[in-house]
Amino acid sequence: MVLKAFFPTCCASADSGLLVGRWVPEQSSAVVLAVVHFPFIPIQVKELLAQVQQASQVGVTVLGTWCHRRQEPEESLGHFLEGLGAIFSHKPWFQLCRERGSKSWSCKATHWQGPTSHAASGEDQVMLIFYDQRKVLLSQLHPPAVLPDRQAGDTTASAGGLAAVFDTVARSEALFQSDRFDEGPVRLSHWQSEGVEASILVELAKWAAGPVCLLLACLLSLVSAASACRVFKLWPLSFIWSKLSTCEQLRHRLEQLTLIFSTRKAKNPAQLMRKDLIGQLADALIPVADHVAKELQHLLQWLMGAPAGLKMNRALDQVLGRFFLYHIHLWISYIHLMSPFIERILWHVGLSACLGLTVALSILSDIIALLTFHIYCFYVYGARLYCLKIHGLSSLWRLFRGKKWNVLRQRVDSCSYDLDQLFIGTLLFTILVFLLPTTALYYLVFTLLRLLVVTVQGLIHLLVDLINSLPLYSLGLRLCRPYRLAAGVKFRVLEHETGRPLRLLMQINPLPYSRVVHTYRLPTCGCHPKHSWGSLCRKLFFGELIYPWRQRGDKQD
Amino acid sequence: MEDEQSFSDIYGGRLALQRRCYSPSCLEFCLSCPRITLRSLTAVTCTVWLAAYGLFTLCENSMILSAAIFITLLGLLGYLHFVKIDHETLLIIDSLGIQMTSSYASGKESTTFIEMGEVKDVVINEAIYMQKVIYYLCILLKDPVEPHGISQVVPLFQSAKPRLDCLIEVYRSCQDILAHQRATSTSP
Numbered sequence: 001m002v003l004k005a006f007f008p009t010c011c012a013s014a015d016s017g018l019l020v021g022r023w024v025p026e027q028s029s030a031v032v033l034a035v036v037h038f039p040f041i042p043i044q045v046k047e048l049l050a051q052v053q054q055a056s057q058v059g060v061t062v063l064g065t066w067c068h069r070r071q072e073p074e075e076s077l078g079h080f081l082e083g084l085g086a087i088f089s090h091k092p093w094f095q096l097c098r099e100r101g102s103k104s105w106s107c108k109a110t111h112w113q114g115p116t117s118h119a120a121s122g123e124d125q126v127m128l129i130f131y132d133q134r135k136v137l138l139s140q141l142h143p144p145a146v147l148p149d150r151q152a153g154d155t156t157a158s159a160g161g162l163a164a165v166f167d168t169v170a171r172s173e174a175l176f177q178s179d180r181f182d183e184g185p186v187r188l189s190h191w192q193s194e195g196v197e198a199s200i201l202v203e204l205a206k207w208a209a210g211p212v213c214l215l216l217a218c219l220l221s222l223v224s225a226a227s228a229c230r231v232f233k234l235w236p237l238s239f240i241w242s243k244l245s246t247c248e249q250l251r252h253r254l255e256q257l258t259l260i261f262s263t264r265k266a267k268n269p270a271q272l273m274r275k276d277l278i279g280q281l282a283d284a285l286i287p288v289a290d291h292v293a294k295e296l297q298h299l300l301q302w303l304m305g306a307p308a309g310l311k312m313n314r315a316l317d318q319v320l321g322r323f324f325l326y327h328i329h330l331w332i333s334y335i336h337l338m339s340p341f342i343e344r345i346l347w348h349v350g351l352s353a354c355l356g357l358t359v360a361l362s363i364l365s366d367i368i369a370l371l372t373f374h375i376y377c378f379y380v381y382g383a384r385l386y387c388l389k390i391h392g393l394s395s396l397w398r399l400f401r402g403k404k405w406n407v408l409r410q411r412v413d414s415c416s417y418d419l420d421q422l423f424i425g426t427l428l429f430t431i432l433v434f435l436l437p438t439t440a441l442y443y444l445v446f447t448l449l450r451l452l453v454v455t456v457q458g459l460i461h462l463l464v465d466l467i468n469s470l471p472l473y474s475l476g477l478r479l480c481r482p483y484r485l486a487a488g489v490k491f492r493v494l495e496h497e498t499g500r501p502l503r504l505l506m507q508i509n510p511l512p513y514s515r516v517v518h519t520y521r522l523p524t525c526g527c528h529p530k531h532s533w534g535s536l537c538r539k540l541f542f543g544e545l546i547y548p549w550r551q552r553g554d555k556q557d
Numbered sequence: 558m559e560d561e562q563s564f565s566d567i568y569g570g571r572l573a574l575q576r577r578c579y580s581p582s583c584l585e586f587c588l589s590c591p592r593i594t595l596r597s598l599t600a601v602t603c604t605v606w607l608a609a610y611g612l613f614t615l616c617e618n619s620m621i622l623s624a625a626i627f628i629t630l631l632g633l634l635g636y637l638h639f640v641k642i643d644h645e646t647l648l649i650i651d652s653l654g655i656q657m658t659s660s661y662a663s664g665k666e667s668t669t670f671i672e673m674g675e676v677k678d679v680v681i682n683e684a685i686y687m688q689k690v691i692y693y694l695c696i697l698l699k700d701p702v703e704p705h706g707i708s709q710v711v712p713l714f715q716s717a718k719p720r721l722d723c724l725i726e727v728y729r730s731c732q733d734i735l736a737h738q739r740a741t742s743t744s745p
Contacts, residue, residue: 002582002652002741028652127582127653162672490668491648491656493579502580504650509668 002125003109004029005094006165006506008133011035011066012098014189018084019063019094020049020175022168027161030063030094031168033133033175034190042087048186055174064094064109085110092124107501129491131506133191135483136169137176139508142487142519162489224254245457246352249362249464253355282343286335289371293332296374300324303445312438320442324378331374358464365460372453379450380545386443387543389432396429447540471520475513482510564723566591567691572719574726582651584734586727588717589644593662598633605629638663642716649731651738655679655696657713669711673738675699677707679731681724692721694728 006021006029014035021032036045045062052060065084085093092109107126141163179192304321306312349363369376398404399422404415417425477484486508494503511519539546558578566572570591577585609625641662648656654672661667677697684691694713700706713727 004652125582127650129653161674488670490658490670491650491653493583493585493648496579502583504653509670 002028002127003092004127004129005096005107005109006031006129006131007096008032008034008191009130010133010191010193011189012130014066014068014193016067016069017065017189018045018088019066019096020060020188021063022059022172023061023063023090024161024164024168027164029161029165031165032063033060033169033172034188035066036062037187037189040186044186045088052172052174056171058168058171060172060175061090062088063090064096067095067097069100094126096128103495104497104500105503126501128501128503129506130494130503131165132483132508133169135508136166137173137191138481139166139483139486141166142485142511142515144487166486220254227251227254244366245461245464246359246362246366249359250352250355252468253359282346285342285346285367285371286339289335290332292371293328293335293374296328297325299445300328303442307441310437310441312441313435316435316438320438324381327374327377358467361460361464361467365457365464368453368457368460375446375449375453378446382439382443382446383543383545386439389436389439390543393429393432393436396425396432399425400429443543465524469522469524471517471522474516474520478511478513478516483508485511485516487511487515562723562726564719567686567689567718567720572717572723574719574723576726576730582734582737584649584730586647586730587644588646588714588719588723590642590717592643593637593641602629605632634663637661638665645714645717647713647727649734651734652741657711659716671696671698671711676735679728679735681721681728682710682712691718692724693718694724 004027011032011034015037017038018036018040019032020034020036021030023030049060049062052058094107094109096105096107098105105128107128109124109126143163175188176190176192178186178188179190300321303312304317350360352359352363395405398412399417402414402417403412405411406413474485488509490507490509492505492507494505496502536546559575561573561575564572564574572591573589575587575589577587579585605628606625609621613619613621638661643660643662646656646658646660648658650656652673654670655676656668656670658666658668675698677699679694679696681692682695684693693715696711696713697707698709698711700708714724
């Protein structure tokens with residue numbers, strides 16, 4: 001029967017003493033947590049262990065003896081060690097031994113039958129597994145992905161022996177509080193004996209963190225109180241706030257900042273603060289807007305001619321075309337009027353981008369929406385016209401067949417019309433049918449343009465969502481302290497001599513990055529479109545206006 | 558105790574199986590894949606550079622040539638770090654578990670450890686791979702809900718793909734250790 005002994009690497013150089021830890025009978029493994037040094041009083045050791053057991057609910061006991069010395073064992077020490085076995089009785093009793101300065105270890109595990117029958121004690125083979133106590137203490141095991149049809153209870157029941165080892169070390173914090181350098185009655189050696197990390201800067205930062213956090217909390221509460229005041233809830237302002245994605249992002253960012261103070265997102269776009277870059281951006285915006293307007297004018301001229309070889313109704317074509325051209329002319333004049341102020345506005349808006357890349361992206365999305373406002377207007381005009389036409393056509397088509405829509409009963413009923421009603425109805429129906437291609441073409445063109453703009457804005461939103469839901473802290477932890485997030489363990493066989501016990505080194509196998517992102521994904525403020533593809537196509541066909549996404553808590557327009 | 562034998566994989570390439578016995582309860586098998594040959598490396602590089610030169614004569618843009626050099630270098634580094642496996646190791650420790658390690662040509666190692674409590678059995682299975690039927694060694698994992706069911710099949714030596722004679726060697730040693738482990742675990 002092979003027994004396993006998990007031994008911390010920090011105790012490999014400790015002086016002789018008693019082994020203290022937990023025995024797990026199901027896996028026949030012993031987890032050594034610390035070494036108690038000579039001299040000690042057995043009563044005090046037992047008291048300390050009882051205290052630790054009560055505080056941590058871990059069955060900590062004396063497992064055996066540890067011997068670390070220069071020469072071969074002396075007889076008196078051997079009897080002394082065996083005598084200890086009688087005081088702290090434990091089955092099986094481990095006796096680990098190491099020559100100082102050499103790599104040869106020996107360990108025996110005996111089943112103590114009693115003080116009378118020394119000869120009848122059995123010996124078992126022991127396998128030594130070294131582990132880094134500090135890393136195992138801080139690490140968190142991530143079991144492989146549970147299949148969806150299993151409940152959580154099943155997996156904990158079948159948790160293996162290694163999870164028990166991690167659990168034991170993690171829960172025994174109470175044992176690690178006193179050290180061999182402390183003045184207490186019992187001197188222990190464990191991972192704290194290797195040297196506690198103490199850096200002046202870290203200490204200073206810890207002291208300064210309290211007041212700084214307090215100050216930031218006060219500032220943030222002031223800002224959120226100001227933004228929650230009644231002025232902003234009045235109708236025009238609340239309408240604008242709900243339409244701009246920048247405000248949604250700012251609100252999200254404020255929530256995050258109040259939660260954790262140092263949330264600085266992906267990269268700090270400080271380059272946007274540089275004057276010449278803002279100037280270049282402002283200089284680039286006006287020609288782009290002009291270019292877009294010119295392209296729209298060419299498009300309208302094309303529609304007013306014979307687009308794609310289709311023959312349009314000349315009068316309606318001219319009316320619609322001239323109306324849209326005048327609209328573009330107004331828009332261009334407005335842009336040119338605003339051009340001296342654009343640079344300053346952009347600089348002030350760019351200041352708020354210090355809150356993160358996502359805010360900058362949201363600002364970009366809003367700038368695109370504002371610049372293409374005329375396309376949105378054209379789409380609304382075209383859609384309303386088309387919608388009216390379709391409704392008129394359907395109602396007159398029913399009249400053509402001698403039927404009527406019953407509003408009370410919400411169904412189509414037959415109806416007898418007078419002759420003059422039928423005459424006028426048929427005339428109007430014919431007119432609408434022949435004007436349908438022109439209106440439909442304008443509607444089609446502007447709907448496509450609008451959908452293009454919506455797609456671009458949607459992509460920016462997806463990117464913002466992705467950045468928002470990226471777990472930066474977990475990724476940073478995986479990069480800098482990979483032992484904290486463990487997918488499992490890995491073993492390495494150390495130098496082996498025949499006749500000596502087998503020695504293994506247990507190291508932590510870190511979680512792959514894809515699983516880190518998948519497990520620790522932050523909840524997104526994901527505003528997914530509420531329509532399915534079918535309802536979208538239906539709305540497009542009947543000319544109803546489409547609103548591609550809704551912000552949280554928005555009411556229908 | 559260490560010994561080395563020579564086998565071949567399913568394509569006819571030469572594999573070396575190194576077996577190390579640390580103790581009756583601990584065994585390690587190391588299977589080395591055929592190395593990347595100078596011939597294949599030269600062939601790929603020449604193809605890429607000839608294609609780039611062809612594009613250059615069409616477009617007269619010298620950026621294409623520099624881009625081709627970068628692509629070759631990055632592609633080679635990526636291949637060595639992510640794709641080319643140098644050797645695969647199987648470590649079986651009685652009463653602890655089975656560990657599989659894949660070492661890439663750039664030195665990266667990826668390890669998986671399965672505890673003995675989850676291992677049901679180690680078997681040789683058949684599979685249809687492209688146009689061949691091949692044998693592969695796999696570990697069957699226990700199903701926590703159903704006592705006689707299998708929850709997962711974990712194949713071993715996936716990139717080396719040795720033939721049946723090599724698999725039988727590994728299979729016999731694994732079964733010895735598993736039988737020993739089952740015998741000692743049932744006894745109190």
